[in-house]
Amino acid sequence: MSVSPRRPRVLLLTSSPLDGADGADVRLASDVLGALPDVEFTWFAQWPHRRGRPPPYGLGGRAVRILSWDGMPHLPERAQAALAGAVAARRCDLVHAFLTVGRTFPAFSWLRPVLLGARPVVHTVPGVMDPRLLARTRPLGTTVALSESMARRLRAADFGDVRVIPPMLPLERWPSRPRPAGLPMVLYAGHHDPGGGAETAIDAAAEAVRAGAEFRLVLAMRGRPGQDRHGLAAALRERASAAGLRAVEVRGYVDDMRDLITAAHVLLFPPTTIGGKADIPFTVLQALATGRPVILSDLPQFADFGNAVLRAPAGDARRTGQQLAWLLGQPRSWEVLAERGRAAVEERFGPERFAARYAALYRELLP
Template identity: 80%
Template sequence: MRHGDRPRVLLLTSSPLDGSEGGDVRLASDVLGSLPDVDFVWFSQWPRRRQAPPARGRPVRLLSRDGVPHVPERVQSALLGAVFARRVDLVHAFLTIGRTFPAFSWLRPLLLGGRPVVHTVPGVMDNRFLARTRPLGTTIALSESMARRLRAADFGDVRVVPPMIGLDAWPYLPRPEGFPTVLFAGHHDPDGGAEIAIDAAAEAVRAGARFRLVLAMRGRPGQDPGALDEALRERAGASGLTDFELLGYVDDMHALLASVHVLLFPPAVLGGKADIPLTVLQALASGRPAILSDLPQFADFGHAVLRAPAGDARRTGQQLAWLLDQPRSWDVLAERGRSLVEEHFGPERFAARYAALYRELLS
C-alpha cells in the first residue's frame, strides 16, 4: 500500500520509539528522521510517553508502563508487526539477535508475510544464537566485523551501514579546565566493562595519575540496579579509589561529556549493546578521546582511539595514565575522533545508504 507515491514502511522495534533509549530505538529514530520522503509506521508508548515522540509518521499504540522491552512489549510488537506488515510496502526491523530471536526468525513468513524486509542488527547477544537463526531479509550490520560474523552464519545478503550521529547536535568542545574526569558509561552486564574500568582507574592512580572516575550505569529488565551499584562501590573502595562517583541513567549526556576529559570503555564482550555504541560516537564527536578494548568491532575506529587488550586492566590503566599526562596527544586524539565521526558516521552518508536500499527493494 502506498500513500500517494510515497512508500510506507513499518519500523519494527521491540519497544516503543518514545520509550526507553536503546540501540535499536535510536537507530530506528535516526532512519525515521533521515528519510522525509517515506511514510513510516512506528510503535508509541501508551498511556504515557517516556520521551517526546517523533514529529512525523503514524504512531501505533503499544501498552507499556516504562517503555522498556519486557516480555509483554515484545509480544505486542510481534503481534502488531504481523498486523501492520500487511499494510505497508516494506518492513524495517531493528532487532538485536538474542535468546528469543531464533524463534521469531523461523516464524517470519507467518508474522511478516511476503513484504520485503530489511533487518538492521544492533548487536548479537551470543554467537550461539546465530546458528539457530534464519535471516529475515536483507541484513544490515553496523560494522565490517559484524558483517563477517553474519555472513559466516549464512545470513546471505549482508550490507554495512554504520550508525549516524548528528554533527550539529554534538559539536566539538574545548578541553575542560580543572581537575580531570574520566567517564565510563554502560550497562550492568557481565564483562560489560564497569569492573575493568574501576580496576584500570586504580592502576592509573598507582602510576601517579590524578583524576575523578565517574560511572554512568544503566540497568536492564530483571536486574537489581541498587545491588549492582553497591557491588561497584565496594570494588572501587577495595581498589583504593577515593575520587569516585556512580550515576544512574543520565538525561543530559551533552552536559556530562562536556565535563569529562576521557571516555573509558573497556568491555570484554558487548552483549546486548549496539555493535558500535552510541556513547563512543558521542564522545568522539565532542572531542573526547576514548580508550576502548580491542574487540573486533572497534577496529573500525583505527588510530582515532586508544585500544587495550580486552580484560587487561593493567594495560588499560597504563594507557589512561599516559593520556592524562600527554596534553598534545590528547589534542591529536580529540581531533582524530571528530574527523572520524564526520567522515564515516555523518547523517548524509547514513541517509543516502538507507534511501538507496529502500529504492532497490521497492523497485
C-alpha cells in the same frame, strides 16, 4: 494534472516504543525515521505517554500505540510489537526491523513468514547477545550490520545478503568542545552486563592512580529488565573502595549524556564482550564528536575507529590503566586524539552518508 506518486509505506519494527527507553534499536529506528522524509513510516508509540519525552510524531507516518509503563522491551512489549507488527506489515510495502539477536529472536526468525508475510524485510542488527544464538536463527531478509566485523560474523552464520551501514550522529547536536579545566573526570558509560567493562574500568583507574594520575571516575550505568540495579551499583562501589579509589561516583541511567560527556576528559570503555550493546556504541561516537579521547578494548568491531582511539587488550586492566595515565599526562597527545576523533565521526558517521545508504537500499528492495 499530474498525480504525485504515492510515498512508500515502511513499518519500523522495534521491540519497544520509539518514545520509550533509549536503546540502540530505538535510536537507530528514530534516526532512519528522521533521515528519510519521503517515506511514510509506521512505528510504535508508548501508551500511556511519559511526560517530558516528546514522541517523534512530527516526522510523518503514523504511530501505533502499545501498552508500556516504562518503555522498556519487557516480554509484554515484545509480544505486542510482534502482533501489532503482523497486522501493520500487511498495509506496508516494506518492513524494516531493528532487533538485537537475543534469546527470543531465533523463534521470531522462524515465524517470520507467518508474522510478516511476503513483504521484503530489512533487518538492522544493533548487536548479538550471544554468538551461539546465530546458529539457531534464520535471516529475516536483507541484513544490515553496523560494522565490518559484525558483517563477517553474520555472513559466516549463513545470513546471506549482509550490508554494512554504520550508525549516524547528528553532528550539530554534538559540537566539538575544548578540554575542560580543573581536575580531570574519566567517564565509563555502559550496562550492568558480565564483561561489559565496568569492573575493568575500575581496576584500570586504580592502576592509573598508582602510576601517579589524578582524576575522578564516574560510572554511568544502565540496567536491563530484571536486574537489581541498586545491588549491582553497590557492588561497583565496593570494588572501587577495595581497589583504593576514593573519587568515584556510580550513577544510574543518564537521560541526556551531552553535559556529562562534555564535562569528561576521557571516555573509558574496555568491555571484554559487547553483548547486546550496539556494535558501534553511540556513547563512543558522542565522545569522539565532542572531542573527548576514547580508550577502548581491542575487540574486532572497534578496529573501524583506526587511530582515532587508543585500544588495549580486552580485560587487561594494567595496560588500560597505563594508557589512561599516559593520556592524562600528555596534553598535546590529548589534543591530537580529540581532533582525530572528531574528524573520524564527520567522515564515517555523518547523517548524509547514513541517509543516502538507507535510501538506496529502500529503492533497491521496494516493489
